[in-house]
Amino acid sequence: MEIFEGLRSDALSRVAHGDPSSEILADIANHFMDRFPHTTAGVTAIDRTTLAFEPGIFPTLSPAFGDALAGIKVADKPGSCARAVADGEIIDVPHVPSDERFAQAWRDMCVKFGITAMTSFPAPQRDGTVLGTFVVVYDPQSPLDYQTRRLAEKYAQLCGFILAYRRREDGQELIVGELQHRTRNLINTIGALVYSTLKANPDMERFRKVLDGRLSAMARAHSLALSPGNTDLRQLLVDTLAPYSIDHQLNFEGPKLLLSEQSAVAFCLATHELATNAVKYGSLSRSGGRIDVTWAYDPEAEGDFRFDWVESGGPQVVAPTRQGFGQRTIHAGLASAFDAKVEVDYPEEGFRMSLSAPRSLRLGSSVN
Numbered sequence: 001m002e003i004f005e006g007l008r009s010d011a012l013s014r015v016a017h018g019d020p021s022s023e024i025l026a027d028i029a030n031h032f033m034d035r036f037p038h039t040t041a042g043v044t045a046i047d048r049t050t051l052a053f054e055p056g057i058f059p060t061l062s063p064a065f066g067d068a069l070a071g072i073k074v075a076d077k078p079g080s081c082a083r084a085v086a087d088g089e090i091i092d093v094p095h096v097p098s099d100e101r102f103a104q105a106w107r108d109m110c111v112k113f114g115i116t117a118m119t120s121f122p123a124p125q126r127d128g129t130v131l132g133t134f135v136v137v138y139d140p141q142s143p144l145d146y147q148t149r150r151l152a153e154k155y156a157q158l159c160g161f162i163l164a165y166r167r168r169e170d171g172q173e174l175i176v177g178e179l180q181h182r183t184r185n186l187i188n189t190i191g192a193l194v195y196s197t198l199k200a201n202p203d204m205e206r207f208r209k210v211l212d213g214r215l216s217a218m219a220r221a222h223s224l225a226l227s228p229g230n231t232d233l234r235q236l237l238v239d240t241l242a243p244y245s246i247d248h249q250l251n252f253e254g255p256k257l258l259l260s261e262q263s264a265v266a267f268c269l270a271t272h273e274l275a276t277n278a279v280k281y282g283s284l285s286r287s288g289g290r291i292d293v294t295w296a297y298d299p300e301a302e303g304d305f306r307f308d309w310v311e312s313g314g315p316q317v318v319a320p321t322r323q324g325f326g327q328r329t330i331h332a333g334l335a336s337a338f339d340a341k342v343e344v345d346y347p348e349e350g351f352r353m354s355l356s357a358p359r360s361l362r363l364g365s366s367v368n
Helices: 002-016 021-035 063-069 080-087 104-112 146-200 204-226 233-244 261-281 325-338
Strands: 040-047 091-093 118-124 130-137 249-253 257-259 290-296 305-312 341-345 352-357 364-367
Touching: 002 021, 002 146, 021 040, 021 130, 021 146, 040 146, 080 091, 080 118, 080 130, 118 146, 130 146, 146 204, 146 261, 233 249, 233 257, 233 261, 233 290, 257 261, 261 325, 325 341, 325 352
Parallel strands: 249 290
Antiparallel strands: 040 130, 091 118, 118 130, 257 364, 290 305, 305 352, 341 352
């Protein structure tokens, strides 16, 4: 146990110093194999956006095995790791080739890399969400004893902490990229605001007053991304879209929801991106355009949190031929913050976005 405590202390120290998560996870697997030399250990991780596996980390196996795991859907439960993630339970496979619980393709893949017996231990983060697995491969003639299994569970818990850190790593990279993208969009948006304000207010005194108000509202909205504490969803939307409220119809309908800090940042970035796109191509690109934003969240009822953004009154919509950085930011940012699923549609009458997410404290800490 003392050896494991040393590993955990070292791993947390490396997290504090910003070491790459993949290296920390590989060293955790190596540490286990040093203690149990007749095993092969590794770590899998899932992309919470797609609920599919990322390339696995198995230091002593061919990289081709880890790569072969990438893209496998958790919901399909083709193998032990997917079942461990989906069910949140330890999954034992004492004889891989003959275990009919799992897909033949998965069994064949394991046998190809010399894996004939294994156990997948779920690796959860603090709130219980399973982010991957700690995998122990062993000789079918020498199954894991009780003590080894209990220790492997502790390794899995440590991997869960590191995988949560990995998600924050990915989130930081996303934010840096978003800030660069957002700066360019901010310049373009200010240009569009100046042009549309001047067009509607040719009198210079009126133009200055209206533009000052819009720029102030935009500054308040941007400051939300840096504000600590809970943020009211309605107020976030009102502040973010205030610069466009003079020449456009904006409607907000939904219950009071106080967003967590992480989800407030995600919503602020996503709403800014949606508004920027609407200024460029959608209902905010012409006077009289309309945006309806609705959401539903009842902690006493069944079903997910729902959020809908519907545009109308703008030019005829044409679906993009590829997903740009902005769309990727919306999907990845919201998914990373609170496991949201985002769908977009491009009917001719106006762009639409729908979002659903599980009810959790990661989304909102208080509902009245």
